[in-house]
Structures are given as structure tokens and as C-alpha cells.
Amino acid sequence: MKKVTSFLTNNIAITILILMIIIATILDRSFLAPANLFNVFNQNSIKGIMAIGMTFLILNGYFDMSLCTLVSLAAALSCGLQNQIGIAGAVLVSLLVGALVGIINGFLVAYVGINGFVVTLATMLGCRGLAYIYPNEKSIVAPNMSFLKFGIGKLGPISYISILYLILMFIAWFVLRFTNHGRNTYAAGGNAAASANAGIDVKRTIFINFVICGVGSALGGILYAASLGSSSPALGWPDMHMLVIAACVLGGAKLSGGYGNLWFSMVGVMILGIVINIMSITGAAPWVSTFCTGAIMIAVLIADKLITDARNAEALKAAEEAFKSRS
Amino acid sequence: MQDKKSFDFVRFVKSQMLLVAGIVIFLIFGMIEHSFFTQSNIINIFRQIAVIAVMGAGMTYAIIGGNFDLSVGSLLSLCGSVIIMSTNKMGPVAAIVFTLFVGCASGVVTGYICGYLHLNSMVATLGMMNVLQALTLLYSGGNFVSLDNPDIWIVAFGQGNLGIVPISVIVMIIFCVIYGIILTRTVYGHNVKAVGTNPMTCKYSGINDNWVVMTTFIMSGLATAVAAILLATRGGGAQPTMGLGYEFDVITAVILGGADLAGGEGSIYRTFVGALVIGIMKTGFVILGMSVYYQYIAECIIILIAVFLDLRAKGTVRKS
Secondary structure (H helix, E strand, C coil), X not given: CHHHHHHHHHCHHHHHHHHHHHHHHHHCXXXXXXXXXXXXXXXXXXXXXXXXXXXXXXXXXXXXXXXXXXXXXXXXXXXXXXXXXXXXXXXXXXXXXXXXXXXXXXXHHHHHCCXXXXXXXXXHHHHHHHHHHCCCCCCEECCCHHHHHHHHCEEXXXXXXXXXXXXXXXXXXXXXXXXXXXXXXXXXXXXXHHHHHCCCCHHHHHHHHHHHHHHXXXXXXXXXXXXXXXXXXXXXXXXXXXXXXXXXXXXXXXXXXXXXXXXXXXXXXXXXXXXXXXXXXXXXXXXXXXXXXXXXXXXXXXXXXXXXXXXXXXHHHHHHHHHHHHX | CCCCCCCCXXXXXXXXXXXXXXXXXXXHHHHHCHHHHCHHHHHHHHHHHHHHHHHHHHHHHHHHCCCCCCCHHHHHHHHHHHHHHHHHHHCHHHXXXXXXHHHHHHHHHHHHHHHHCCCCHHHHHHHHHHHHHHHHHHHHCCCCEECCCCCCHHHHHHHCEECCEEHHHHHHHHHHHHHHXXXXXXXXXXXXXXXXXXXXXXXXXXXXXXXXXXXHHHHHHHHHHHHHHXXXXXXXXXXXXXXXXXXXXXXXXXXXXXXXXXXXXXXXXXXXXXXXXXHHHHHHHHHCCCCCCHHHHHHHHHHHHHHHHHHHHHCCCCCC
């Protein structure tokens, strides 16, 4: 029993997920139907893909505000360029634009030394301007049907996008777990100065993570465009990046860096998804799900804080007792 | 200390780089389009920035205290609906008091979460943003609300003029001056700066740092409530999505004003100049007949240049 409690308090994301599933089932039995569970997963896989990039960045101690408008810019480019250079070309260009924004962010943060919040806020505004100016403030319908077909296509109960999400999750997990870059990310996020002294190229690590996050956001934008068959300049504005960051934080990642887990970020995305799903099943008023999202975020932070405090106090007490018994 | 008697012009200009940049942008727009220099346009610019400048004054406190307040956008929507609907129900005076109370109450909650529970302000205020947005939808029923009597005196805040100066501009100036005086001339203001620089030191020197952080959020909430009164009375109605995205405009103004996001540094005057630059660009692109969205690209470039110059002046740009 003690093992179970310590597991649940150590992995608070899992606890909340279980709680959410129980509450959702009580509210409506049809939540647990396999079709609905797959539905939740499919609906949130795009957000999950963006959360992968954001997790890399949060592990490194930064976050990317430019995600929300980069999404709409990439969506507009991937739809608008299809007539000129075909689907593959349009997708490639969108990803390159995402990488370019990531490079700008990464260069200014890592090598010039400007505050990450300021840089990504600035590029967020810049991308917002481009996302409106490129399509003349209109939404663009993707001319090629196979784009939409990929976006809404399914293999059995799982959508193609979800399959892509799972593949990317495994790749990202492998990178974080088994490559130098992944270990460097954790190390640099935990203590940048110590990592630099240990010979890790902290600047390059930060730079690469910003590029990963930029490409991830652009990919998210492309997939949104694919699943809707069109792009809109208002896609993602004003709080997409906030939802993604919140999902990572719900998954237990610390914004100060060095602490977090890719799979728990996935759990965080699904927690937010379950809130929206159960509200739409029960037909609650729109304000309820917004309220619950906010309240859950604050409650999780408070619970995490209380647990950490209690654990620290316990450790202190144990240390004092050990000291007393020795002297 | 700087010698106050000898006036160093070069140093003065250097310290006012942003204002100079704003004037240069203003002149460039004016040279392209002469109607930019008219009195009505200049008044229009000030009327436009009233909301951002007032909210920026509050946000400056939160940022100097070392925290972000991302909930101001939703709080603006909430207070906008509150002022319109409560004016209809209980008259203007009670409505104003109630709106200011709502702003302060939201500040107390946010401040308690960030100040006393020491949660990360970024995520905690993000949660508050959702909660306040939900309350707005609940309170207004998700509908556009408008004044029953569009000629009631409260609309003077948004639409009225005193001579040629709009009342909203007068309110903005008085409000910013009061906030500026509190920040620079009172013990409390110095406490805010001290807590933003180093909360631990403050705690050990007897300043109640939790309380000070909480009050910065109350200041921010109060400012947002005042801004909501100005914004809602301008059109005589309020959308539940009225304040969407305003938090970024406000934070942009504060950053342009050179506040240190790590806390401890910033001034109301410079935030005001930051808001002014945003206002000039916003109006300028409209008058030139270009898409408003060029303004965002211009803002992006100006923020990066301003912050880069600021860093270089402090000598903290990394050599690489």
C-alpha cells in the first residue's frame, strides 16, 4: 500500500489521469467506450506532437511562446503553396520555415543571450504578422484532396496523425534517453553552469532544442491544416502555446528545467483532452470546460507544491534525527 | 549619484532611446502621409493607447515584483462585462465600485497563489486566465452585452472630451502618474523593487515579501479594471472575448519600456512610452492603408533591437 501511495504522489500526472477517468466515467458511462477513448487520443494527437518539441525545450529550462502563431503560419503555407510546388514541397517549405523560426529563437537566446521569453514573444508577434499577411487575412482551402485525406484518414480506430504521433514519441524518447543530446538537455536544464564546466556545449543544446520546438510547431500547424482541409490565420491564437506548456506542466515538467518526462507530457495532453471530451459528451455549457481546465492547472500546481514541501520537511526531519542519534 | 546640476544632453538622449525611436517612427509616418500630423490623429493615438497604458502600469508592478500576470486579458473581458451589466442593474457609481472590486478580488486570488503559495506565476496566471474567461462566459451568458441607456453619463469615460482632450486620456494620465508616484516615492514602491531583486534578502530584512508580491497582483488587477471601464464605455458594450490577446500587447509595452523580466527594474513612464510606440505604429499602418498586421512584424523587430541595445548598454551581451 505504501508503495502505491508513494508511486501516486511521485507521479502526480498518473494520479490525476486516473482521477479524471473515474470522474468522467461517473459523469457519463459512455466515456469508457473504446470508440470514445480512441476519439480522445485522435483529437489530441496534434497537440501531443507539439508537446514533444515543447518538452525538449522545457527540460532545457526554456519555453517557446512563438508556437501559437507559427502554427497558423505553417498551416497557411502548407495550404497556400500546394498549387505552386505540390504537397511535398509545401510541407517541406512549412517545416523549413518552422526550423528557421527555431533557428532565430535559438540563436538569439543561446548565442546572443537575450531572455527567452522576450525573444519568443517577439517572434510570436512576427509570425502573427506573416500568418495574416501571406494569405491576405483570409483562410485558404487546401486545393489537393489527398492532403485532407491524410488528415482525417484512419487505420482501424487510430488516425494516421495519431500513428505519426506515436512514432515521433518513440523517436523522441530514444533521443532523450539514449543520445548525447538527450542527456545534455537534462543536464543543461538542471544546472547550466555545472554542465558547461563538465564540457557540455550548453549553447548548442539550447539552440538545437529551439529548432526541435520550431519544427514541432510547424508540423502541428501542417497537421491542423490537413485535418481541417484548410488554414485560418487565427488558428492557435492566442493560447495554443499556453495549452501545450500547461500540458507539459500537468505532466510534471518543471519550468525551471531539468525535470520532466516525455510520456507524462503525453498524459498531460490527454488530461486536458479528457476535460474537453467529457464536457462535450455531457453537453455542459462552454464555460464549464474552460473553468475546469484552469482550476485543474492551479490545483495540480498546489498539490505538487504541497507534496514537495512535505517531502522536504520529512527529509529534513530524518536528517536531524540521524544527526541527533550520532552525537 | 548623478550630478543633478549639470545636464548631460547625450546621456539624456541615450536614456530616452525608445522615445526617440517613437518620434522617428512618428516622423516617418508623417512624411509619407501628411494627415498623420493632424491634431485629431495625435489625439486618436493617445485615445487608442489608454487601455494598454493603464494595464501596462499595473503589469509593470507585477513584472518588477518578478512575476508575469497573464490573466489580465481575461480579466479585461470579465470587468468589461461587469461594468456594462452592473450599470444596467444598479447605476453607474455602484457599477464602477463593483468593477474595481472585481479587479482587486481577482488580484487577491492570483496574488495569493503566486505570493503565498509560491507557484510559478507563468502557469498559475495561465490557470487564472482560463478561470476568469469561464467566469466571463458564465456572467454574460456568452453574449454581447450593451448599455440599456446609451446616453448615461458613464460613457463619458470612453467617448467624452474635456476641451479637445478625451476623458479617457485624462484618466490614463492621472492613473499612470499615481502609479508612478507610488512606485518611485513611497516605501511600498521601494519594497516592490527590492522584493523583485532579491526576495530572500527582503525577508531577512523584515519586509513581508509574500504580502508585497500579492499587492503587485492587486495593483495589476485594479489597473485592468480601470482599463476595462475605459474600453467598455468607448463602444457602450462588451464582448465576452473583448480582452483576448491583450496580455501580449501589455507585456510587449512593458518589455519595450525596458523592464527586467527577472524582476526589480522598470518604470511606469517607460512602459507608457512603450505603449505610445505601439499606438503610433498601430495608427500609422492603418492610415497608410496597409494591413494592420505589418505592425506585428514591426513590433517584433523593434522589441529585438530594443532589448539587444539594452543588453549591449549593460555589457551583458555574450561574446561569441
